[in-house]
Amino acid sequence: MALKCAVVGMGGIGNTHARCYKNNPLAELVAVCDVDKAKADKAAEDYGCRAFYDEEEMLKQMPEIEVVSVTTSGYENGSMHFEPSMIALSYGKHVLVEKPICADVRDARELVAYADKQKLYLGCDLNHYFTGPAADAKQRQLDGKVGELIYCIHKVGFNGTQDSYKKMMPQQWQMPYSHLKAFCAHPFSVMRYFCGDIVAIQAFLDKPGVRKTAEDAMLSINSIHCKFANGGVGYLISQRGDAMFGYGGWWSYEHCGAKSTFAIENCVEKLHVWDPKELDPTRGTMNQATPAPITTEYGVSDFGATFPNRINAFLEDVTNKVPREYIRASGRDALATLEYTFAAIKSYENGGALVVPEMLPPLHGDVSRIKTPWAW
Numbered sequence: 001m002a003l004k005c006a007v008v009g010m011g012g013i014g015n016t017h018a019r020c021y022k023n024n025p026l027a028e029l030v031a032v033c034d035v036d037k038a039k040a041d042k043a044a045e046d047y048g049c050r051a052f053y054d055e056e057e058m059l060k061q062m063p064e065i066e067v068v069s070v071t072t073s074g075y076e077n078g079s080m081h082f083e084p085s086m087i088a089l090s091y092g093k094h095v096l097v098e099k100p101i102c103a104d105v106r107d108a109r110e111l112v113a114y115a116d117k118q119k120l121y122l123g124c125d126l127n128h129y130f131t132g133p134a135a136d137a138k139q140r141q142l143d144g145k146v147g148e149l150i151y152c153i154h155k156v157g158f159n160g161t162q163d164s165y166k167k168m169m170p171q172q173w174q175m176p177y178s179h180l181k182a183f184c185a186h187p188f189s190v191m192r193y194f195c196g197d198i199v200a201i202q203a204f205l206d207k208p209g210v211r212k213t214a215e216d217a218m219l220s221i222n223s224i225h226c227k228f229a230n231g232g233v234g235y236l237i238s239q240r241g242d243a244m245f246g247y248g249g250w251w252s253y254e255h256c257g258a259k260s261t262f263a264i265e266n267c268v269e270k271l272h273v274w275d276p277k278e279l280d281p282t283r284g285t286m287n288q289a290t291p292a293p294i295t296t297e298y299g300v301s302d303f304g305a306t307f308p309n310r311i312n313a314f315l316e317d318v319t320n321k322v323p324r325e326y327i328r329a330s331g332r333d334a335l336a337t338l339e340y341t342f343a344a345i346k347s348y349e350n351g352g353a354l355v356v357p358e359m360l361p362p363l364h365g366d367v368s369r370i371k372t373p374w375a376w
């Protein structure tokens with residue numbers, strides 16, 4: 001039986017969630033909600049479901065709702081996730097919240113703890129690793145082909161130059177940490193997906209001259225050095241339209257293991273593999289400086305393809321009643337990315353000092369049963 005779903009917050013991303021539910025046989029979109037009446041009414045008309053302008057009213061009138069997507073925004077593009085998510089959980093609904101899980105890490109801790117207390121699923125739209133290249137790269141790791149982590153480099157951003165610079169006017173972007181909070185949940189989630197928990201962080205945040213001249217508050221250059229629990233190291237560099245993309249496009253992730261290396265280009269597009277056991281001898285050998293990788297192209301260039309994949313995974317996990325600690329891109333996983341974000345802020349505010357992120361809440365159930373995906 002399809003899960004009865006509702007979406008709260010009918011901006012661009014809320015409409016994306018609504019379309020995903022509409023097109024997925026595991027879901028039945030029954031209601032949309034926005035404090036802006038016109039947006040709710042338009043969406044209800046588009047998707048053939050009921051419109052509400054107040055979430056509690058919706059949940060009282062439609063007790064049959066089982067899943068609520070929270071796609072509100074607010075300052076720093078995440079501040080309004082906490083309250084609607086807590087309300088949905090208090091009514092016994094499973095929640096899929098947009099990233100960042102919350103704007104404040106204390107709210108995120110409370111939200112994750114409350115979902116656990118309510119014994120409900122809390123997932124987050126950490127959609128960047130719900131892709132063909134990431135799935136194949138993860139399979140290589142699980143098959144033991146990658147080996148111990150040596151280092152990873154994740155480079156993500158937006159195209160631009162000083163000549164194309166335009167101050168982002170909405171108030172949500174006029175905050176120093178808006179790029180770090182609203183965007184870097186994604187690269188942190190990807191690094192953690194492949195490398196595990198981060199145990200130490202050092203951050204340098206800055207902005208280019210053009211932003212300084214414009215008195216733009218946003219710290220748009222985020223340079224973050226990480227140490228993982230498994231001993232490997234990683235580097236995250238992100239910028240928001242201050243420079244043109246170089247190698248790897250808008251989103252590249254390179255992962256060097258003790259056995260082989262892989263790199264993902266443009267998030268959804270390509271996977272490159274440098275594995276001495278698989279290298280094509282006609283295209284270079286280990287003895288050459290740069291043996292050519294084996295490249296798989298996925299025929300996808302639209303990043304939007306990540307949303308139906310991620311939302312389908314949440315619907316599958318809820319439908320299949322998987323143990324809560326096993327769901328993909330859980331609230332706890334999203335809390336991890338926010339703990340790293342706040343550790344990066346603390347590091348920056350202390351001149352680049354080394355910061356240990358707060359511990360995550362323990363996984364539930366019998367922890368010894370859990371197969372750690374990065375235990376090669």
Ligand SMILES: NC(=O)c1ccc[n+]([C@@H]2O[C@H](COP(=O)([O-])OP(=O)(O)OC[C@H]3O[C@@H](n4cnc5c(N)ncnc54)[C@H](O)[C@@H]3O)[C@@H](O)[C@H]2O)c1
Pocket residue numbers: 008009010011012013014033034035036039053055071072073074077078080084098099100125126127182
């Ligand atoms: N996962 C991704 O790849 C991705 C990409 C872009 C944005 N996002 C996230 O998606 C979220 C939404 O982004 P957007 O661009 O659609 O924002 P938006 O501002 O265009 O839309 C948010 C909507 O929520 C409504 N709203 C706010 N509080 C509400 C409440 N309590 N009840 C009902 N409606 C409420 C607003 O009226 C607005 O229509 C943000 O948190 C953003 O960070 C995720």
